[in-house]
Amino acid sequence: MLRRVFPHPILSLTLVIVWLMLVNKVTPGNLFLGVVFGIVIPVMTAPYWPNRPALRAPLMAAEYALVVLWDIIVANFEVAAIVLFKRHDKIRSQWVVVPLELRSPEAITVLAGTITMTPGTVSATLAADGGSLLVHALDTDDPDAVRDEIKTRYERRLMEIFR
Amino acid sequence: MDQDLSLLAELLVAFFLVVGGFFALVGSIGLIRLKDTMQRLHAPTKATTVGVGGALISSMLYFLLIENQLSFHELLITLFLFLTAPITANFIAKTYMQDKIRRKDLPESGREYGWALYDHPPEMTDESK
Amino acid sequence: MIVTYALIFAFACFGFGLLSTMWRMLVGPTQADRILALDTMVINFIALIVLYGIWQGTALYFEASMLIAMVGFVSTVALCRFVLRGDIIE
Numbered sequence: 103m104l105r106r107v108f109p110h111p112i113l114s115l116t117l118v119i120v121w122l123m124l125v126n127k128v129t130p131g132n133l134f135l136g137v138v139f140g141i142v143i144p145v146m147t148a149p150y151w152p153n154r155p156a157l158r159a160p161l162m163a164a165e166y167a168l169v170v171l172w173d174i175i176v177a178n179f180e181v182a183a184i185v186l187f188k189r190h191d192k193i194r195s196q197w198v199v200v201p202l203e204l205r206s207p208e209a210i211t212v213l214a215g216t217i218t219m220t221p222g223t224v225s226a227t228l229a230a231d232g233g234s235l236l237v238h239a240l241d242t243d244d245p246d247a248v249r250d251e252i253k254t255r256y257e258r259r260l261m262e263i264f265r
Numbered sequence: 266m267d268q269d270l271s272l273l274a275e276l277l278v279a280f281f282l283v284v285g286g287f288f289a290l291v292g293s294i295g296l297i298r299l300k301d302t303m304q305r306l307h308a309p310t311k312a313t314t315v316g317v318g319g320a321l322i323s324s325m326l327y328f329l330l331i332e333n334q335l336s337f338h339e340l341l342i343t344l345f346l347f348l349t350a351p352i353t354a355n356f357i358a359k360t361y362m363q364d365k366i367r368r369k370d371l372p373e374s375g376r377e378y379g380w381a382l383y384d385h386p387p388e389m390t391d392e393s394k
Numbered sequence: 395m396i397v398t399y400a401l402i403f404a405f406a407c408f409g410f411g412l413l414s415t416m417w418r419m420l421v422g423p424t425q426a427d428r429i430l431a432l433d434t435m436v437i438n439f440i441a442l443i444v445l446y447g448i449w450q451g452t453a454l455y456f457e458a459s460m461l462i463a464m465v466g467f468v469s470t471v472a473l474c475r476f477v478l479r480g481d482i483i484e
Contacts, residue, residue: 174311224354359478
């Protein structure tokens with residue numbers, strides 16, 4: 103019964119919070135409307151989400167978000183240095199193939215997004231069976247090191263979050 | 266005392282404005298200066314996103330600390346931009362690859378199937394889901 | 395006072411960003427470059443609107459910038475899909 107009213111509890115909570123942030127004022131009326139949206143929208147969109155991604159370790163997810171945020175800041179300076187000061191015939195861009203151990207589509211989406219947001223790498227495409235990821239690195243001498251860093255720093259954490 | 270605090274607030278707002286402007290500048294220079302389309306994809310998707318993030322955070326701090334009104338809209342816009350930037354980057358990369366990059370220019374996928382841009386995915390069975 | 399100078403600096407940076415996107419859109423050379431330039435243009439534009447909001451000291455412009463962010467994302471995706479598949483909604 104509870105499953106039918108709240109097919110995605112986290113989505114419902116997110117919708118309520120986002121609605122309150124959108125109207126920018128917490129009043130009983132706004133809260134009520136937010137709760138209505140939080141119940142109606144997940145029920146209506148439930149057919150599009152046949153299997154719910156299981157978020158088993160919320161603390162790990164928070165740690166992951168902080169690590170990614172820190173990496174974005176640090177690596178932005180590196181890219182700034184490359185863009186501003188490196189002669190462009192010295193910039194060595196390479197394709198890097200990252201074999202994936204992750205299997206769930208949600209986890210792979212998060213990994214690809216993370217790779218794109220951390221400067222210096224952009225995820226370009228996926229193998230047709232979802233087994234490996236093609237990454238474009240802006241400037242690197244050692245594609246294997248890029249691959250290993252992605253695997254140890256992000257994929258290992260995601261494996262534990264989306265077990 | 267109060268004067269010091271407002272000075273500190275102004276410094277904080279100004280700091281984020283300058284950082285945001287700097288990264289936006291880096292992104293634009295990258296967009297002009299880099300040689301190859303895939304390289305150019307790197308500069309704006311990240312530097313500009315962080316630049317806008319800086320501008321939005323400084324706006325939030327400005328309204329919170331100087332005008333004394335709390336606003337979450339900036340946070341929402343920042344989150345939205347950070348969530349959508351990877352998706353647009355991925356779409357643009359795919360557009361470019363389909364247009365200009367042939368299969369032999371890329372490394373092997375190391376799997377039975379090639380890259381999804383050129384190869385059809387295997388039939389989905391219940392087992393593989 | 396400091397905020398005013400910082401604002402002018404940021405205005406100059408994002409304005410230069412808009413000009414660079416325009417240049418990249420005219421020069422190309424590939425379609426992907428032009429789409430990338432359009433996307434970056436929208437992002438720079440959002441920042442300029444937010445900065446104008448600080449300049450005027452009003453929170454009126456956030457709805458506008460949020461709507462532009464959403465429309466910009468959807469139009470970039472639609473444009474890419476059109477180039478990729480020749481069709482937007484299959």
